[in-house]
Amino acid sequence: MSKKEIALKVEHVSKSFKLPTESTQSLRTSLVNYFKGIKGYKEQHVLDDISFEVEKGDFFGIIGRNGSGKSTLLKIISQIYVPEKGKVTVNGKLVPFIELGVGFNPELTGRENIYMNGALLGFSHEDVDSMYDDIVDFAELHDFMDQKLKNYSSGMQVRLAFSIAIKAQGDILILDEVLAVGDEAFQRKCFDYFAKLKREKKTVILVTHSMEQVQRFCNKAMLIDKGHRTEIGTPLEIATIYKELNGITVQKEKENEVDNQxxxxxxxxxxxxxxxxxxxxxxxxxxxxxxxxxxxxxxxxxxxxxxxxxxxxxxxxxxxxxxxxxxxxxxxxxxxxxxxxxxxxxxxxxxxxxxxxxxxxxxxxxxxxxxxxxxxxxxxxxxxxxxx
The missing domain is CATH 2.70.50.60 (abc- transporter (atp binding component) like domain)
Structure with missing residues (x-):
């Protein structure tokens, strides 16, 4: 049996944030509260002792309800946040698709923003020249490229950013569910891109609420709930647990009753x-x-x-x-x-x-x-x- 190759390893990662409980106060009041042991904030524990591995070639799904800590985990993996405890090991070049449009300038046109965002991704002017038509075709924004970005809808901006980002080459890709934007035709193009990554056995981490997407693309999945890693297993196993977590009773074999009907x-x-x-x-x-x-x-x-x-x-x-x-x-x-x-x-x-x-x-x-x-x-x- 060949030895498994690890693309990403997360070990005992924890993260919390300090949330202010008082409005801005004077230095004197702050010092008095400090010596009295009164904190002007409360700690919100977002992630608690998260550990998992992603092997090379995995299409790995991360599932969780709102507030479960998925976004914080992604930003730690992408080195946007630093964990308080634990560590993350990445073997290869990681490309995160979670902060799309960072660096976009609303006062510049769509065309100008393509070249500027391409430069941020490490492409030369000649590189962007060669891929410009493909980017615009994918984004389906031909009639808007000479308009200022501030006149774009939020969906149009994300479509443009996504169309640029998929040109970046990496060993590990992180895909956030916000990528499935726009009308049905554009969503199909996004999902066709996911399918292409799967066929090419790219290492992908997909974060989503959609059990259908997880079962369609992923070979492994992990459920996070309230900052804890609840379970890792097959997409079908994790989808079943997630549905039950959301109040949908799913019984194995033949017995089932939902909505008592x-x-x-x-x-x-x-x-x-x-x-x-x-x-x-x-x-x-x-x-x-x-x-x-x-x-x-x-x-x-x-x-x-x-x-x-x-x-x-x-x-x-x-x-x-x-x-x-x-x-x-x-x-x-x-x-x-x-x-x-x-x-x-x-x-x-x-x-x-x-x-x-x-x-x-x-x-x-x-x-x-x-x-x-x-x-x-x-x-x-x-x-x-x-x-x-």
């Missing part, structure tokens, strides 16, 4: 001549659900998202709703490689504010000997799940 679900799975896979779900609820959205995903057993389907975005699949009975049936091409796979089936409200049902592992299957000789498919039937 679900009674039972039946699942069936078939394959036809090794070319197509058919999935069939029948879900019964205690009450009639108005206009539900059904979701279905297929993951590798380590959590990597391979296939995603939702009833309000896709055309394939048949959804039948009769009072409190929701039936989903659809067929997809068997494009998957050898390996073990797990699935997740959910029912949500159309605005995604409610999650009526979420089943993880309701259909698990394995593909063996895929190729000219055919494909053997095994699965563990979980025909029916009932709730008490």
């Amino acid at each position: 679900l009674i039972s679900v039946e699942a069936d799975f078939k394959n036809h001549d090794d070319e197509k896979l058919t999935f069939d779900f029948i879900t019964y609820f205690k009450e009639v659900i108005d206009d539900p959205v059904l979701t279905f995903t297929i993951h590798r057993d380590q959590g990597e998202l391979l296939y995603r389907w939702t009833s309000d975005e896709e055309v394939e699949g048949e959804v039948t709703i009769i009072q409190n009975r929701v039936h989903l049936s659809f067929e997809i091409q068997n494009i998957f490689p050898n390996g073990k796979f797990t699935t997740e089936f959910g029912v949500k409200s159309r605005d995604r504010s409610k999650e009526y049902a979420l089943f993880s592992g309701i259909v698990d299957f394995e593909l063996i000997n895929r190729g000219k000789s055919g494909n053997n498919i095994y699965w563990k039937p979980k025909a029916k799940a009932e709730l008490s």
Whole structure:
């Protein structure tokens, strides 16, 4: 077994900030309070004893709710902040995409800011000349390059900064979730860039609230909550823990109840001549659900998202709703490689504010000997799940 190569190592990192509790006061009052032992601030402990490693080639996700310490951790890794305790070891050139647009001048045009920001990233004028058209094409700001930056929206500024930043070459890239900005078409371009990094086996640290992004791109993930490293594992494992942390009950195997609505679900799975896979779900609820959205995903057993389907975005699949009975049936091409796979089936409200049902592992299957000789498919039937 080859020895693993570590790209980033974080050891016992802690960080706190002093928050003033009093308005500016006189020197005399400050001295009196000092000798009385009265502090004019309180300490906010943001990170407490964080340790983890990222191997070369990892697409490593960091997940956490607002205020969990993710941003502070990123700035420590990027050497913007210095930890009070612990240390960070980086093996290679690190490029952080978390302070996009630093150095932009609002009084200069978009064109002028490209050359200035490129210089800050270490590019010569000739380098920027050669990449200028690509930067503008990616940012989709052709009609605005001769306007002053102060006339840009905040989204346009981030798009321009991101389009410049992706030209920087590094061994380790840190991507913040704010990169997925702009309209749907531009977001797809951002995610295509993420996919390219993954194909090239770049070492990437992705910080996001989106479990879908983590399961789509990452091979490992870490959850931070209230400044503590809670767990490290596969994206599917961490996504499950994160959902439960946010009050969404996710039960393994077949039992599940979210929003106290679900009674039972039946699942069936078939394959036809090794070319197509058919999935069939029948879900019964205690009450009639108005206009539900059904979701279905297929993951590798380590959590990597391979296939995603939702009833309000896709055309394939048949959804039948009769009072409190929701039936989903659809067929997809068997494009998957050898390996073990797990699935997740959910029912949500159309605005995604409610999650009526979420089943993880309701259909698990394995593909063996895929190729000219055919494909053997095994699965563990979980025909029916009932709730008490």
